Amino acid sequence: MNLLRGKLMPPLLAIVFSALLCSVALVISGSNPGTALSAMVSQVGHGTTAVDIVNSASVYYLAGLAVAIGFKMNLFNIGVEGQFRVAAVTAAVVGGALRLPPVLDAIVILLVAVLTGALYAAIPAVLKVTRGVNEVISTIMLNAIAMGIVAYMIRPDVFGVLHGNNISTAEIPTAGQVPGISFGSGGTVFGLVILAAAIGVGYWVMMNRSRFGFELRASGESPTAATAGGVNAKKMVLTAMLLSGGIAGLVAMPELLGRDHSYGIISPAGYGFTGIAVALLGRNHPGGVAFGALLWAFLDKSALALDNVGVPKEIVTIMQGTIVLSVVVAYEIVRRVELAAEQRRVGRELGNTGGTPPQPAVASAGGES
Amino acid sequence: MSTVATERAAPQESERAPAVVLTGITKRFPGVVANRDVALTVRQGEVHALCGENGAGKSTLMKILYGMQQPDEGTIEVEGQEIRFRSPTDAIKAGIGMVHQHFMLADNLTVLENVVLGAEKLHGIGGKARRTLVELGRTTGMRVDPDALVERLGVADRQRVEILKVLYRGARIIILDEPTAVLVPQEVDELFDTVRGMRDQGFTFLFISHKLDEVRTIADSVTVIRRGTTVGTADPKAISSRQLAEMMVGSELPSPETRESTVTDRPVLSVEELTLLAEDGSGRPVLDAVDLVVRSGEVLGIAGVEGNGQTELVEAIMGMRASSAGRIVLTSADGTRTDLTKLGTLARREAGIGYVPEDRTRHGLLLSEPLWLNRVLGYQTRPPVSKGQWLDIEGARADTKRIVEEFDVRTPSIDVPAAALSGGNQQKLVVGRELSGDPVLLIASHPTRGVDVGAQALIWDQIRNARASGLAVLLISADLDELIGLSDTIKVMLRGRLVSDADPATVTPEELGSAMTGAGDDPDTAPPAEPAEPKPSTVDSAGQAAETTAPARAEDEAEGGDQA
Numbered sequence: 001m002n003l004l005r006g007k008l009m010p011p012l013l014a015i016v017f018s019a020l021l022c023s024v025a026l027v028i029s030g031s032n033p034g035t036a037l038s039a040m041v042s043q044v045g046h047g048t049t050a051v052d053i054v055n056s057a058s059v060y061y062l063a064g065l066a067v068a069i070g071f072k073m074n075l076f077n078i079g080v081e082g083q084f085r086v087a088a089v090t091a092a093v094v095g096g097a098l099r100l101p102p103v104l105d106a107i108v109i110l111l112v113a114v115l116t117g118a119l120y121a122a123i124p125a126v127l128k129v130t131r132g133v134n135e136v137i138s139t140i141m142l143n144a145i146a147m148g149i150v151a152y153m154i155r156p157d158v159f160g161v162l163h164g165n166n167i168s169t170a171e172i173p174t175a176g177q178v179p180g181i182s183f184g185s186g187g188t189v190f191g192l193v194i195l196a197a198a199i200g201v202g203y204w205v206m207m208n209r210s211r212f213g214f215e216l217r218a219s220g221e222s223p224t225a226a227t228a229g230g231v232n233a234k235k236m237v238l239t240a241m242l243l244s245g246g247i248a249g250l251v252a253m254p255e256l257l258g259r260d261h262s263y264g265i266i267s268p269a270g271y272g273f274t275g276i277a278v279a280l281l282g283r284n285h286p287g288g289v290a291f292g293a294l295l296w297a298f299l300d301k302s303a304l305a306l307d308n309v310g311v312p313k314e315i316v317t318i319m320q321g322t323i324v325l326s327v328v329v330a331y332e333i334v335r336r337v338e339l340a341a342e343q344r345r346v347g348r349e350l351g352n353t354g355g356t357p358p359q360p361a362v363a364s365a366g367g368e369s
Numbered sequence: 370m371s372t373v374a375t376e377r378a379a380p381q382e383s384e385r386a387p388a389v390v391l392t393g394i395t396k397r398f399p400g401v402v403a404n405r406d407v408a409l410t411v412r413q414g415e416v417h418a419l420c421g422e423n424g425a426g427k428s429t430l431m432k433i434l435y436g437m438q439q440p441d442e443g444t445i446e447v448e449g450q451e452i453r454f455r456s457p458t459d460a461i462k463a464g465i466g467m468v469h470q471h472f473m474l475a476d477n478l479t480v481l482e483n484v485v486l487g488a489e490k491l492h493g494i495g496g497k498a499r500r501t502l503v504e505l506g507r508t509t510g511m512r513v514d515p516d517a518l519v520e521r522l523g524v525a526d527r528q529r530v531e532i533l534k535v536l537y538r539g540a541r542i543i544i545l546d547e548p549t550a551v552l553v554p555q556e557v558d559e560l561f562d563t564v565r566g567m568r569d570q571g572f573t574f575l576f577i578s579h580k581l582d583e584v585r586t587i588a589d590s591v592t593v594i595r596r597g598t599t600v601g602t603a604d605p606k607a608i609s610s611r612q613l614a615e616m617m618v619g620s621e622l623p624s625p626e627t628r629e630s631t632v633t634d635r636p637v638l639s640v641e642e643l644t645l646l647a648e649d650g651s652g653r654p655v656l657d658a659v660d661l662v663v664r665s666g667e668v669l670g671i672a673g674v675e676g677n678g679q680t681e682l683v684e685a686i687m688g689m690r691a692s693s694a695g696r697i698v699l700t701s702a703d704g705t706r707t708d709l710t711k712l713g714t715l716a717r718r719e720a721g722i723g724y725v726p727e728d729r730t731r732h733g734l735l736l737s738e739p740l741w742l743n744r745v746l747g748y749q750t751r752p753p754v755s756k757g758q759w760l761d762i763e764g765a766r767a768d769t770k771r772i773v774e775e776f777d778v779r780t781p782s783i784d785v786p787a788a789a790l791s792g793g794n795q796q797k798l799v800v801g802r803e804l805s806g807d808p809v810l811l812i813a814s815h816p817t818r819g820v821d822v823g824a825q826a827l828i829w830d831q832i833r834n835a836r837a838s839g840l841a842v843l844l845i846s847a848d849l850d851e852l853i854g855l856s857d858t859i860k861v862m863l864r865g866r867l868v869s870d871a872d873p874a875t876v877t878p879e880e881l882g883s884a885m886t887g888a889g890d891d892p893d894t895a896p897p898a899e900p901a902e903p904k905p906s907t908v909d910s911a912g913q914a915a916e917t918t919a920p921a922r923a924e925d926e927a928e929g930g931d932q933a
Contacts, residue, residue, distance in 0.1 A: 211749045211758050218746060221735045227689055228724065228732040229747035230715025339737075342789040346781055 010330035011281065011288070015295075017330075018322035022315055029312070036311045043305035044298070048187030055189060056297035057290075058196040058254050063275025064293055065203050066248040068284035070135075072207065073220035073240050079124060079139025080248040081272025082146030087117035087249030089150045089169065092256055092263035093159045096170030105176040110195075110253060117249020118242045120146070125241035129234045135241070143272070154264060161262075168264025178257040190258035192250075199247060200286040207286075216240055248272065277324045283331060296320065386449030388413045388542050388573040389434065389465075394443035396429055403429040405598045407443070411542070416564060416574040418588035418605065420581070421617055426597040427577050431544050434575075435467045436460035447542070466535025467544040472527050474519050480530050481515035484537050491538065505536050510566050525556040529563075542573045549583055561587050581610040581886065593617055614882035631666035632857050636700060637841035638663040638686070638810050643695035645678075645685050645865075655681045657865040658695070661843075663810065665702075668832070668842040670856030670873070672849065674885050678865035679845045680727065683814050686843070687724055688714040701809050702839070718747055723803035727814035727845070729792075733799040736788035740780060741769040743787050744802055751806055772801035777827055793824030800828050804835055811835065814845045829855060849878040861885055 023033035044050050063080055070077035077083075091113035098105055123142060127133035153169070154160035160167045180188035207213040218226040219236045227233055251271050256263060278296055282288030303316040387410050394407040404426045411417040421427050432438045434445065436454030444451050447463045454460045457467070474483050485498050492498040499515055506512050511529040519527065528548065535543055545564075549557045564574055564587060578584055584591050585605045592602045593616040600616055638661075645656035656678050663669045673679050684690045686697055688709065697709040699720050707720045718724070724747070726732030734743050744765050745754045753764035769783045776797040780790055787795060800816060813832065817825040832855060836842055846852045852859060852873075859871040861884045869884055 209760055209762070211755055211760060214742070214745055214749055214760055217738070218735055221737060222731070224731045225733060225735055225746060227714065228687070228726050229749070230713065230718045231749075232713060232715070339786070339788060342785055346785055346789045 010283075010334045011291070011327055014323055014326035014330045017326045018319050021322045022319045025318055026311065026315060031309075031311045035309050036306055036315065039305040039309045039311070040298075040302035043302040046305075047185075049301050049304075051183055051187030051189055052301045053294065053297040054193060055187075055254065055258075056300060057293040058190060058193040059251060059271055060274050060278050060293035060296050061196045061200065061290055062247060062251045062254075063271045064278035064282060064289040065199060065275075065286065066244045066251065067272075067275045067279040068282070068286075068289055069203070069216075069240055069244040069247065071220075071279055071284045073216050073236060074223075075237065075240055075244070076136050077121065077124075077139055077241065077244045077248075078136055078276070079121060079142050079272070080244070080251070080275050081270070082139065082143035083117040083120045083245045083248035084251035084272055085150050085269065086120045086146045087113040088252030088256055088267070089153045089263050090116040091249075091253070092169040092172065093153060095172035095176045095256075096159075096262065098176060099173065100175060102175040105173070106178050106257060109172070109176050109257065110250065113249040113253055114246045115249070118246040121241045121245020121248065122238075125238045125245075128241075129237055150263075151265070160264075166264055166266060168262040168267070170262065172257065172261045176257065177261060178254075180258050188258075190254040192254035192258055195250070196254065197290075199250070200290060204286045212239070248275075251275070277320065280324055281327050295323075385413045387411060387446075388415075388448060389575070390446040391430075391434065392444045392446070394430065394433060394440045394445075396433060396438065396440050403597055404433070404440070407594070407597075407599050409592055409599055410602070411573060411575060412590075413448075413573055414568060414571050415589040416568055416576055416587055418576045418578060418584040418591040419594060420578060420584055420591055420613065421594035425594045425617075427594055428546070430594065431467065431546060431575070431577060434460070435465060435544060461535075461538050461540065464539060464541040465544065466538060466540025466542070468528070468531045468535060468546065468548060470547045472531055474527060474530060476520040477518070479516050479518055480513050480522070480533075483519055483530055484515075484534050488538050502533065502537060505533055508570065509533075509536065510563055525559065528560065532563075541571070542575065544575045544577070546577050548576070549578065549580065557583070581613050584613070585610060610883070610886060612879075614886070615878060630857060631837050631839075633665045633667070633839070635665040636662045637665050638843065639696075639698045639700075640686065641696040641698075643682070643685060643697065644693045645681050645690060646693045654693075655865050656685060656692070659865075659867055661860065661867060663841040663843050665809075665839045665841050666836055667857045668836055668844050668855050670844045670846065670852040670859040671862050671867075672846075672852055672859055672871070672881050672885055673862035675847060677862050677885075679862055680814070681865070682862070683724075683727070683812055683843075683845060686717075686812060687722065688712060688717045699810060702807075715750065719750060721807070721809035723806070723808035723811040725796075725800055725803050725811065725813040725816050727818070729795055729799050734787045734795060737786050739786055740773070740778075740783040740790075740798060741766045743798065744769040744772065744805075747802070748806055768805065772798060772805065776801035776831065793820035796820045797824055797827060800831060804831060804840075808840065810841045810843065812843045812845075815847060816844070817846075817848065817851060849881050853878065853881065 019037075026033045026036055044053065063084065066080045066083075067077055091109050094112045095105070095109040098108060100108060120142065124133070124135045124138040127138050128135050152158060154167050156162050156167060159169055161170050178191040180191050182188045205213075207217065215226065215231045215236055216239075218229060219231055219233060219240075223233060226236075252263070252267070255268070260267065274296060278289055278292040281292030281295070282290065299316045299320055303313040306313040306315065389409065389411040391407055391409040394404050394409075396404040407426075407430055409419075409430070419427055419430070429438065433440050434454075436457045436459050439453075439455070445454065446452065447465065452459070452463055454463070460467075475486065478486065481499055481502055484502055485492075485494050492501045502515050509532075511533060513522075513526055513529050513533065517526075519530065522530065532543065548560060564576075568574060568589075576584070576588060588605045590602055591605045591608075591613065593600050593613065595617060603613070603616070605613070640659060640661045643656055643659040644654055647653045647655050659678075659682060661669065671679055671682070681690060685692045686709075692710070695710070699707045699709050699717075699722065701707065701721050709717050709720065712720070730736060733746075735746060741762075742765070745760060748754050749760070753761060753768050755761050755764075766783060772778065773780060773783060778790070778794050778797045778801065780794060787798070790798070796816070797820075800813075803811060811832070816832065817828050820828070829851070832842060832844075842855075844852065844855055853876060854873070856873045859873050859876065859881070860867045861869045861871060861881070863885065871881055871884065
C-alpha cells in the first residue's frame with residue numbers, strides 16, 4: 001500500500017487533475033467533456049489506432065529513456081532531439097548505401113545510429129567535463145546545428161535523392177528493413193517495438209543491479225557523497241551522456257526501418273522534447289516511462305477523433321501540458337509527505353527506546369517542550 | 370574604553386527594554402535539532418557577540434531572528450514587544466538588519482542604486498534618497514561615494530555599502546554574520562571603529578564570530594552557543610580566550626578515555642611534505658608541507674580551530690582534492706606499500722582507508738536511498754556488496770543487517786531511507802560501514818558531532834576496539850575532550866601547518882585550546898574572577914596574537930566559505 005501511495009498516486013492524481021482542468025476548458029468553450037472523452041476512448045478500437053499508439057509509444061519510450069538516463073544523474077539532456085535527428089539521417093545514408101545480407105544489414109544500421117547519437121552527445125559531454133559548459137545550453141545549441149546537418153545531408157548534391165517535390169536519403173533496401181508484426185487491417189506493429197522494450201529492461205537492470213547504475217544514481221542524488229565514495233564525477237558525466245545519446249540515436253529507428261525506409265525533410269521531429277515530458281511523467285523509471293509513452297501516444301492518436309465530435313483537438317495539447325506540470329508538482333508533494341511519514345513511522349516504531357527520533361542533536365533527550 | 374562603554378550601557382539597561390530577547394527557541398530539521406531551547410538577551414546599544422563552533426547553530430539562530438526561518442517553539446521579543454516574523458520583511462520593519470557574510474550586491478549598479486534597490490518606497494530614488502544616504506554616511510563615518518560602481522569597490526567598501534543598506538531601511542539592530550572573515554587586519558580595525566562609533570549613537574550589534582580574539586576586542590558581552598543551545602553569557606573583558614574556548618567546545622561530556630596503549634612501530638599512513646595551494650589562484654598554501662605518520666594501533670588526533678586546514682588535509686589524503694606537492698603512502702597489514710599520491714579516491718579506499726566524513730549528510734550518505742544501498746557507497750567494487758560489475762544485493766542487505774545490530778542503529782528496517790534516521794543513528798551507520806571491509810586506516814572527521822550521548826559512547830567504543838586490533842586512526846575533532854581521550858598522539862594544526870605536539874596523557878583542554886589559537890606559549894592565564902580591567906601584560910599578548918593570526922585566518926575563512 002505504501003508502494004501504491006508513493007509510486008502510483010502522483011501520476012494518477014496528476015492525470016485526474018489535468019482531466020478536470022481540460023473539462024473546465026471544454027465546458028468554457030461550449031463542448032461536452034464526456035462526449036470528448038468517450039470519442040477518444042472509442043477511437044482506440046477504430047482502424048489502426050491501437051497499433052499506431054503502440055508504434056508511437058515505442059518511439060516516445062526510447063526518447064524518454066534517453067532523457068531519463070541523464071535525469072538520473074541530474075544531467076538535463078535537451079539534446080535528445082538533435083542527437084536522434086543526426087543519428088537518423090546518418091543511419092539512413094549508411095543504410096541506403098549498404099548492401100549487406102539481411103539481419104546483418106539492419107544491425108549495422110542500428111549500430112551506426114547508436115554511435116552517431118553517442119558521438120553527437122559527446123560534444124556537450126566533453127565541453128561540460130573539460131570546460132564546465134552547462135549541458136542545457138550546449139545541447140540546445142547543438143539541436144539547432146543538427147537541423148542544419150540534416151538539411152545538408154539530404155541535399156541532392158550530397159546524399160539526398162529527389163522524389164517529386166520531396167527530398168530524402170536513398171531508400172534502404174529490404175535487407176536493412178525490419179519487418180513488422182502484422183495485424184491485418186489493424187495495422188502493423190514495428191518490429192523494433194521489441195528492441196525498445198528490451199532496452200527498457202536493460203535500463204532497469206543497469207540502474208538497479210549494476211555497479212555503474214549505482215554510481216550513476218549516487219552521482220545524481222548527491223555529487224558530494226558520490227565523490228567521497230570514490231565515484232569519478234567526470235567519468236560519470238561522460239558515460240551517462242554517451243549512453244543517453246546512444247539511446248537517443250535509436251529514437252527514429254522504428255519508423256525508419258519499419259515504415260519510412262528513408263529520412264527526409266518531412267520526417268517527423270520533436271520526439272526529443274516529447275521524451276523529456278515522458279521521462280518526467282514516468283519519473284525515470286522504465287515502467288513509468290513506458291506508461292507515460294503509451295499515455296502520450298494515446299492522447300496524440302485519439303485526438304483525431306475529437307474533430308468528429310466538434311471539439312478542437314488542440315485540447316489534447318493542453319492536457320499533455322497540464323499532466324506534466326501536475327505530475328511534477330504531485331511527485332514533490334508526495335515525496336515530502338512520504339519522508340515526513342517515514343520519519344514519524346521510524347519514530348513510532350522506536351518510540352519505546354526513549355526520545356523521539358529524529359532525536360535532538362543535543363545531548364539530553366526528552367528535554368524539549 | 371571598555372569601562373566607558375559599561376558605564377554608558379548601565380543606565381540605559383535599567384530604563385529601556387532589551388533590544389532583543391529570544392526565549393526557548395527550538396528549531397528542528399528532519400533528523401536533527403538545530404536549535405534547542407535557546408535563550409539570548411541583547412541589551413540596547415551594545416555589541417553582543419555570538420560565539421560557537423561551525424555547526425553549533427549560530428546561523429540557524431540568526432536566520433530565525435531575521436525571519437528567514439520560523440522557530441518551532443519559543444518567542445522573539447524586540448524592544449519589549451513579542452513579534453512573530455514571517456519573512457525578512459517583517460524583521461526589517463521591526464528594525465533588524467542583517468549583513469550577510471557573502472555580499473548581496475549588484476556589481477553593475479552604483480552604491481546609491483544598490484542601497485535604494487528594493488527600498489524605493491522609503492525615500493524615492495532621486496535627490497531625497499541621495500541626501501539620506503550621504504547623511505547616513507556622515508553620521509556613521511562610513512564615507513562611500515554614492516555614484517561609484519560597486520564592481521570598482523574593494524571588499525571593505527562593499528561591506529560598508531551592505532551596512533548602509535540595512536541602515537537605510539531603518540535598522541537599529543544589526544546582525545553582522547562573520548564580518549571579518551573577508552577583511553584584512555587594517556580593515557578589521559576600521560570596521561571595529563565604525564561599529565564602536567555607531568554603538569555610541571545607540572545602534573545595537575549582534576556580532577557572529579568564532580574568532581575569540583576579535584570577540585574580546587569588540588564585544589560588550591558574549592553568548593556562547595554549543596550543540597544548538599546557548600551555554601551562557603559572559604563579559605568578554607572578564608574572561609580569558611581559553612575560558613571562552615572551553616565554553617565553546619564544552620567539557621561536561623562522558624570521557625572518551627583510552628588507556629593501555631596499543632601503538633605499534635609499524636607505520637600505516639605516511640604523509641610527507643603534503644602541500645595544497647588555495648583554489649583561488651593566490652598561491653597561498655592551505656596545507657604547508659605537512660608531515661605525519663600514523664602507526665598501526667595508534668590514534669593520531671589533529672587539534673585546531675576550524676578552517677586551519679584540517680578539512681583540506683583529510684580531503685587531500687582521501688584524494689578528493691589534488692595536492693600540489695608531497696607524498697602519501699599507505700602500508701597494508703601484510704606490509705605492501707602503496708603510493709597513494711597519484712591514485713583516485715576509489716583506489717585509495719580500496720587500498721584500505723575508511724572515511725567518516727565531517728558532514729555525513731553531504732559526504733557520507735545518499736539520504737533518499739535505503740540503508741542497505743548506503744552500505745554500498747564507497748564499497749561498490751568490493752565484496753560483500755558487489756561482484757565484479759554487478760551489485761550483490763543479498764550480500765549488501767545481509768551486511769547492513771550486521772551493521773545495524775553491531776552498531777545499534779535504531780531503525781525499523783534496512784529499507785527505510787537514510788534521511789528517516791536521526792543524526793546519531795545515521796552516524797552509527799556511517800561508522801559501521803567505514804569499519805567494514807577491514808580498513809588499515811580510518812580517517813574520522815568529527816565522528817561524534819551532532820550525535821546524542823549514547824551514540825557518542827558507542828562510536829568511541831567501536832573506534833577503540835578497532836584500534837586495539839591494529840587499526841590506525843587519524844582523528845580530527847573540535848571536541849577537545851574527545852581528542853584528548855581517544856588520541857595516543859595529538860598534533861596541533863594552525864594555518865595549514867602542524868605546529869606542535871601534545872601528549873594526551875598530560876595536556877589539558879585549556880592548554881590545547883591556547884595552542885590552537887597560536888597564543889599557546891603564554892603561560893599567564895587570566896584568573897576567571899578577575900575584574901573587567903585585565904592585567905596590561907595579558908592585554909598586550911592577546912592584542913599581539915590577534916594581529917598576527919588574523920590575516921591568515923581571515924583568508925582561511927574566506928576559503929572555507931567558498932567551498933560551503
